[in-house]
Amino acid sequence: MIKRVFGMAVLATIVAISSGCGESEEEKRFHQELIEKALNDDTKKAGDRFLAENAEREGVVITASGLQYEVLQAATGDSPRIQDDVRVNYSSWKINGEAFESSEAQEVKPIFPVRSVIKGWREALLKMAPGSKWKLYLPSELAYGARSPAESIPANSTLIFEIELLEVLPHEKADQ
Known part of the structure; x- marks a missing residue:
């Protein structure tokens, strides 16, 4: 509760400082409505409830950033570096269980630059070993945040991913 009040106070201060930056009254009202919507968004609230319940489950690890993960299959070896690319197999769901993207059916599994994936993936990949x-x-801030990457994924969505790290490709070898 104290964190939320403090966060709202900081946000109000930022709004107050920036509100005098040449905006019309209509623009100020619009920005205030956006801020209030972001703080009170039902999608964000549902995600926060989901994560609070999930955090109580056995085997769930929680990092300082708020990332929650379970190790389904452990492996040893070198983790990728931020400049590396990775080949992965993945599936993804919204918290209601609805799947929205997967590489399962792809014969050739996708390659992603570690530095370019969403924050939660990046944090996890940098700790994982191939296999x-x-x-x-x-949490939404480690996924797509206040933007909606697709019509089926609302802004502020908490998302679930299963990622299998198949291979680490040093950046200079990723195109080979």
Whole structure:
């Protein structure tokens, strides 16, 4: 409760400082409505409830950033570095269980630059070794935040991913 009040106070201060930056009254009202919507969004609230309950489950690890994960298959070896690319197999769901994207059916598994994936993936990948498989529970700020990446995924969505790290490709070898 104290964190929320403090956070709202900081946000109110930022709004107050920036509100005098040449905006019309209509623009100020619009920005205030956006801030209030973001703080009180039902999607965000549902995600926060989901993560609070999930945090109580046995085997769920929680990092300082708020990332929650379970190790489904452990592996040893070198983790990727931020400049590396990775080949992965993955599936993803919204917290209601609805799947929205998967590489399962793809014959050639996708390659992603570690530095370019969403924050929650990046944090997890930098801790994983090839051959490991993790289930990630990403608060919205570690996923797509206040933007909607697709019509089926609302802004402020908490998302679930299962990622299997198949291979680490040093950046200079990723195109080969």
